Amino acid sequence: MRAQPHKLILALILLLSLAWRLLLWAQPLHLPSNDEVEYVRVARDLLAGRGWVFYESWRWLRAPLYPLFLAGSLWLAGGDLHLAALPNLALSVGVVWLAYGLTRALAPDGRRGPALLSAAVAAALQTYATFASLYMSEMLFSLLFGLGLLALARWQHSGGLGRAALAGALVGLACLTRSAALVFLPVAGLWMLWVALRRSGWRPGIVLPPLTLALGAALVIAPWTLHTCRAYGRCTLIETGGSYNLWAFYEPRESLETINQTLEAIRNPMERADVATQHGLARLREDPAIILRKLPTEWIRLWTVKPIEDRFLRADNYSDPPPAIFLSGLVLDDMLYLLVLCAAPFGLALARRNAFALLLGLWVVVFVLATLFTHAEGRYRHFLFVAMIPLASVALAGLRRRERPPQALALLAGAALALALLPGLRYYPWGWAGGGALRSVYRAVGDGLADAGRYTTAESAYRSALEASPTPDGWIAMGDLQRRAGDAGAAIDSYEQAHALRPPYVGASAALGDLLRELGRADASRVAFRGRYLDQQHLADWSFLMRPPAPASAVDVGDGLDFGYVGGVYQAEQMQDTTVRWTAGRGLLRLQPTGGPGPAVLILRVAAPRPDGVPVPLKICVGGACADVPLGAGWRVVRLWLPSVGAGPIELCSPTFYAADGRDLGVLLDWAVLETLRTEALRH
Incomplete structure (x- = not known):
């Protein structure tokens, strides 16, 4: 039996959406920002059995479902944060399928074109593709809430209390992900009453579906509410973010820093x-007009x-996105958003006879109203796309068939569009987009020329990129090119330009420190690595991930020159007369023996002090072969014979314990040496 063409097209769209998301995910691990920092910390606490301890010293209590989901993802990934994004990526592909299903509910007359177009838009939209790799709740919410909408569409078509209960449970789960969905529940209940009245007129039984919807949501939400009652002595339905918003975003007299410190x-x-x-209420009583100014x-x-942190997947907030990704963002993010925004109101007008279209429009209205009275961010548009993309696809398909809504509805849709479109166009970062586009084109040309060995022409392209939009990464690319060409002095100048442009940027300090270290200027290298206002933990992580240093057979851990040679470690510490670093459970060493390939010996000075004094097993893995070494509180020099040394890093895996400062600590590492057996024999 041959597959129907629309199924093949949908399967192709889903495969392409998966490939697009994997392409973005395959970039180096991005620096968590905004809510990601909180979610990752809470998920690690949950995974370690510490419960919700984070919220004993944070400014609000968050909805629980996404931290639980992320904790499960981390468990499946063995604690690897990069791999833990893959379940979220699967959710994002599910949202693409969901866009198809929701649009089918809007156009149930057998036409597949609008639904396939909706899936294609959701697959291509870079907002969705990027958030697939972010440790944020948007994808989980979109899938759960969208499935709730789909269950309501099925109820509209076929009835049944089971479908109403399923819709309530799914929307309830969405509420446990982001409590913004709470405002939708009464609206959905009223919509169900209206649909039932239109279908069969008034009878007592028509109140059962809305009540079942509410019951389904309540049964899902209640366990978390009861948990808050037991844990904190008083109950909250889901979270306390609304209270924080009332104080922090209604023109407080206190600074945001003071508010956060007070609450924490x-x-x-x-x-x-x-x-x-x-x-918050006291401030409103002083000046009720705050509400009017806030809207x-x-x-x-x-x-x-806005070009905010979660716009692209970047290893640092000062980093440039890859040229192709920046350019695609202007098309598949900004322009596609503009298309959806312009088309969605007219799609609602065209689908006006379908009660489900009204439900989608009501979600947009109630969410926007709730946001206006609490707090808005540009990324909150994510929650609207689940309704706006299907409506926009109906409009675009209708445009092709030359369908037009009634003039009054068209004018109303145009007015609604203008209210959203005009501020969007007025405050769009035109200079950032234009300069970034030119920079990306010149940088891509320069990269190609540099790879071809045409250094002089590549340098000219890089200078054009800097003229279009001067960024630290532009100067670092120039310095890397000059370094490859053998002009160390010019490279140092370029790295210093990058540092001067953004002093806290880790990439500039890492590049300059690495070159000075390679030139043998140890003291100057330490100064460069120290940087200005630079997070040394971020520097250690960045250097190992983003800037592999020149090969070395030995490393003195924590001496200020070990960046790039050690990974999975915390900041350096001074212990008596030596500098050390704790591993985080999976430490990594990047070493190469001086004597060339062949059998080698790894020599480590390590220790594993524990509050309870129990011995700790350290698993050392090189090239797929592992050996276990027992460690205690005292220092031990470990010698491990290796039949061969692979190209990958040396892994130091151990159990961890939770320290008072909130870190999960593995073992202490002082120094490491990797030598061929021939070299070690000569040394002894």
Whole structure:
């Protein structure tokens, strides 16, 4: 039996969406930002059995479902944060399929074109593709909430209390992911009443589906609510972010830093929420007009494109995205968003006879209203795409068939569009986009010329990129080119230009420190690695991931020159007369023996002190072969014979313990040497 063409097209769209997301995910691990830092920390606490301890010293209590999901992802990935994004990536592909299903519910007359177009838009949209690799709740919410909408569409078509209960449970799960969905539940219940009234008129039984919807949601949400009652002495339905928003975003007299410090000093989340609510309400009583001033500000913030941290997957917030990714973002993110925004209101007008279209429109309205009165971010548009993409696809398909809504509805749709579009165009970062596009083109040309060995022409292209948009990475690319050409002095100048442009940028300090270390200028290298306002933990992680150093057979860990040679470690510490680093459970060493290939010996000075004094097994893995070494609190010099040395790093795996400062500590590492047996024999 031959597959139907639309199924083959949908399968191809899903495969392409998976490939697009994997392409973005395959970039080096990005630096967590915004809510990611919180989610990752909470997930690691949950995985280690510490529960929700993070929220005893944080400014709010968060909805629980995404941290639980991320903890499960980390467990499946063996603690590897990069691999832990793959389940989220699968959710993102599921959202593409969901866009198809929701659009089919809008156009149930057998036409597959709008649904396939909707899936294609969701597959290509770079917002979706990028968030697939972010440790954020948007993808999980979109899938759960979209499935709830789909269950409501099935109920509209076929009825049944089971479908109503399923919809309630799915929307309830979405609420446990982002509580913004709570405002939708009463709206959905009223919509169900309206649909039932249109279908069969008034009868007592029509109240059962809305009640079943509410019951399904309540049964899902109640366990978490009861947990908060037991844990904190008082109940909150899901989270306390609304209280924080009331104080922090209603023109407080205190600085945001003061607000955060005040709230983080209160251990009980319920008491913390009370304090925030009291301050917020007191400010509103002083000046009720704050509400009127707040609304246009939040409206502009919601619809405006901004070059924020989670716009691209970058190893540092000062890094340039790869040229092709930046250019694709202008098309598949900004322009596609503009297309969806322009088309969605007219899609609602065209599908006006379908009650499900009204439900999608109601979600957009109630979410926007809730956002205006709480707090808006540009990334919150993510929650609207689940409704706007299907509506936009209906409009685009109707445009092809030359369908037009009634004039009054068209004018209403145009007015709604203008309210969102005008601030979006007015505050769009045109200079950032234009300069970034030119920079990306010149940088891509320069990279190609450099790979071909045409250094002089490549340098000219890099200078054009810097003229279009001067960035630290532009100067670092120039310095790397000059370094390859053998002009170390010019490379140092370029790296210093990068450092001067953004002093806290880890990439500039890592590049300059690495070159000075290679030139034998140890003291100057330490100064460069130290940087200005530079997070040394970030420098250690960045250097190992992004800038492999020249081969070395030995490393003195923590001496200020070990960056790039050690990974999976914490900041250097001074212990008595030596510098050391703790591993985080999976330490990595990048060493190569001086005597060439062949059998080698690895020599380590390590220790594993524990509060309970128990011995710790250290597993040392090289090239797929592993050996176990027992360690205690005292220092031990370990010698391990290796039949061969692979190209990958040396792994030092051990159990961890939770320290008082919140770190998961493995073993202490002082120094390491990797030598061929011939070299070691000569040395002895």
